[in-house]
Amino acid sequence: MVLSALYFIYVISLGSSTMIGDEVGGDPGGMVLPLFLAIFMFLVSAALFATDRKDPSSSQGGMTSSQKRLFALTAVVSLLYVVLARPLGYILTTLWLLYILTFYYIQGDVVLKDLKVSLIGFVSSTVVMLALYSIGRKITRSLLLAARKGSIPSLLGSPSAVAGITLVVVTALFVALLFLSRKLLAKWGKSGSVHSAHISALVAIATTEFIYLIFRQLFLVELVRGIITW
Amino acid sequence: MDAFIQGFHQIANLSTIIWMSIGSIVGIILGALPGLTATMGIALMMPIAFQLPTATGIGLLLAVYCGAVSGASIPAILIGIPGNPNAIATVEDGLLMTKKGKAGEALGGTVVASFIGGIGSLIVLVLFSPLVARLTLAFGPAEKTTLALVGLVIIASVSGKNILKGLLMGAFGMALAFLGTDPFSNQLRIPFAKLLATTPLARGMDLTSALIGLFGISQVFFELSKPFEKTAKVDPIKIDKIFPSMRKLRDMWKIILSSLGIGTLIGAIPGTGASIAVFMAYNSAKSITENSKGKLEPLGTGTLEGVFAPEVANNAVTGGALIPALALGIPGDAATAVLIGALMVKGVTPGFHLFATNMSLVYAIFITMLLANIFMALFQLLGVRLYPKVLSVPQQILLPLILILSFIGAYAVAGQATAVGMFNLGTALFMGLVGYFLKKDNYPIAPIVLGLILGGMFEENFRRAVKLAGGNYLVFFTKPICLLFIGFSILSIALPAIKQRRERRK
Numbered sequence: 001m002v003l004s005a006l007y008f009i010y011v012i013s014l015g016s017s018t019m020i021g022d023e024v025g026g027d028p029g030g031m032v033l034p035l036f037l038a039i040f041m042f043l044v045s046a047a048l049f050a051t052d053r054k055d056p057s058s059s060q061g062g063m064t065s066s067q068k069r070l071f072a073l074t075a076v077v078s079l080l081y082v083v084l085a086r087p088l089g090y091i092l093t094t095l096w097l098l099y100i101l102t103f104y105y106i107q108g109d110v111v112l113k114d115l116k117v118s119l120i121g122f123v124s125s126t127v128v129m130l131a132l133y134s135i136g137r138k139i140t141r142s143l144l145l146a147a148r149k150g151s152i153p154s155l156l157g158s159p160s161a162v163a164g165i166t167l168v169v170v171t172a173l174f175v176a177l178l179f180l181s182r183k184l185l186a187k188w189g190k191s192g193s194v195h196s197a198h199i200s201a202l203v204a205i206a207t208t209e210f211i212y213l214i215f216r217q218l219f220l221v222e223l224v225r226g227i228i229t230w
Numbered sequence: 231m232d233a234f235i236q237g238f239h240q241i242a243n244l245s246t247i248i249w250m251s252i253g254s255i256v257g258i259i260l261g262a263l264p265g266l267t268a269t270m271g272i273a274l275m276m277p278i279a280f281q282l283p284t285a286t287g288i289g290l291l292l293a294v295y296c297g298a299v300s301g302a303s304i305p306a307i308l309i310g311i312p313g314n315p316n317a318i319a320t321v322e323d324g325l326l327m328t329k330k331g332k333a334g335e336a337l338g339g340t341v342v343a344s345f346i347g348g349i350g351s352l353i354v355l356v357l358f359s360p361l362v363a364r365l366t367l368a369f370g371p372a373e374k375t376t377l378a379l380v381g382l383v384i385i386a387s388v389s390g391k392n393i394l395k396g397l398l399m400g401a402f403g404m405a406l407a408f409l410g411t412d413p414f415s416n417q418l419r420i421p422f423a424k425l426l427a428t429t430p431l432a433r434g435m436d437l438t439s440a441l442i443g444l445f446g447i448s449q450v451f452f453e454l455s456k457p458f459e460k461t462a463k464v465d466p467i468k469i470d471k472i473f474p475s476m477r478k479l480r481d482m483w484k485i486i487l488s489s490l491g492i493g494t495l496i497g498a499i500p501g502t503g504a505s506i507a508v509f510m511a512y513n514s515a516k517s518i519t520e521n522s523k524g525k526l527e528p529l530g531t532g533t534l535e536g537v538f539a540p541e542v543a544n545n546a547v548t549g550g551a552l553i554p555a556l557a558l559g560i561p562g563d564a565a566t567a568v569l570i571g572a573l574m575v576k577g578v579t580p581g582f583h584l585f586a587t588n589m590s591l592v593y594a595i596f597i598t599m600l601l602a603n604i605f606m607a608l609f610q611l612l613g614v615r616l617y618p619k620v621l622s623v624p625q626q627i628l629l630p631l632i633l634i635l636s637f638i639g640a641y642a643v644a645g646q647a648t649a650v651g652m653f654n655l656g657t658a659l660f661m662g663l664v665g666y667f668l669k670k671d672n673y674p675i676a677p678i679v680l681g682l683i684l685g686g687m688f689e690e691n692f693r694r695a696v697k698l699a700g701g702n703y704l705v706f707f708t709k710p711i712c713l714l715f716i717g718f719s720i721l722s723i724a725l726p727a728i729k730q731r732r733e734r735r736k
Contacts, residue, residue, distance in 0.1 A: 014419055017412055018414070019693070026700045037405050037408075040397075041398060048398065051394070052394070074633070078633065078659055078662075081637060086648070101629070203627055220646075221642045224648050
């Protein structure tokens, strides 16, 4: 009700404008429909306010405190993603969003005792991601340059071929990393949070690189570079 | 014939085949995962479709649509939880078949049934949509205004339990559609105009970002507000016989035909959707089996008949829902609303104009619909042993992926324009949170989408009609077609309202 009242004030404050060339009249103007909508929404909200009784079954399932913390974490991380994507760039912000959310979702709560492990995973995944990204970029640039110079067939220099080749190489490196990290973890022992950090890092790295290859290299979408300028 | 050949040329390339194959697989997986809908899948794939040629992009979305509708039957059969409401009626007999050790036959049967439903409704779509589109030749601005009203009111009145909430959401969607500039005077119509005049909002709310926010991001927050679902345990299933015998299919011809008719017809009525069609088809099949003199097995005992009826119907809805969507620009359900949104983002406006000026694209859409059904059947059969494993992907991994795909999708629509992309990110998050709070209070989301899509059409034609009538607002009550549409709108509000009141009294 409050929102529709605000919408009504907003519509009135905008004023009305008629069609360009409406000297003879007849155009109802740009305000009529929004004004009608505002009144309609106000009336319907008032009717809802008077008639809508909350379903008792719906109020039974409130969020637990851990769910609330996960919900808040998601909202904050999403907001930070929107704000920081431009200055920090696609690679870092996407990796961090995926890592943080996956880690804490697997853990099932946001608690202080997981901070150390989550930070180690956070830093490791960032280092590995930057290494994979850099290798991928190097391959891409080398292929494009070679195709331009004519040292390889021009077909291999097309965006889809370059994206495909880079994807194959990066996937091979990722699989190697997967085996290596599994062996290392087997040596160190798998506590719950270490396992979560491992899974989260792998999911975050693979997804970030895959989306990058599809959207940046295949569809040529300008994913913001931020501080990763190479 | 030329238009058909041109349409065929638009999709006769490797890129279309590859993207539609990917779309089919993604659709089946999304459909199989409980809680994820076909609408969300289409919304998430929209940014990729946007980067592709129009026909290929629409083909990708149709492949996701058909795949998701069909894929929902996988968990319904294996664990008794439908992937989405389209497979609700498949649960009973499907799960019983699994318990009897006939999971393979049930899964294979759904593939065959979905294929028959999809292809059958496609034939109806090809035959009837040009005729329906031709009818709109008689439509002037006044008729188009009331037609948009019908689309809005029907969806608002049938989605959700409370008709008032549906109507309020439809109006909210229209209010969002009015943001931007006045289509006739170019006057800015945004709040804080001085501050936001230089932002992309001055061109109106970005449809793709809004859809992604409403269906993708809001779903993530909604799932987070509930405890994480335990990963479904699918017991090892012996899958040997997959295809139903030809004799069985012959015996079920009445069930197939009635389900096909019900699905296509229900799909073509805006606002109804597959969840209604599947129950109607199931009930119809029940009476057919009862009168079959023992030729068919009774429903509810774990029979192929009980799987076939709803599965033919839910895929028949896909073709049926496209009839009003393509011919009139009025979506049959939320998924086709997003499909129309995708067409509009590509600069294609459904309706007679599309059939008159771009018939080659219409043919291309028909052919991609055929391919979507073929790929759906092919990939579901090939993966019949693999898809059950999809059910073991935990929500904890799935939700961050949906969130990031939503963000990237909203951003990617802007292509090279990073500033617009960043603004889209904000729009998607905002609409996601709005969608979450609305869903939490049981407000339906589909009418917002309809309002967003039809708001512009409604306003432009409304003002044109009144202007042509010299400022007479009663013009809408002077034309028979308008009166018919107005009557239809009133009925579609009144009937559910009466039904709701009766239920409350009971």
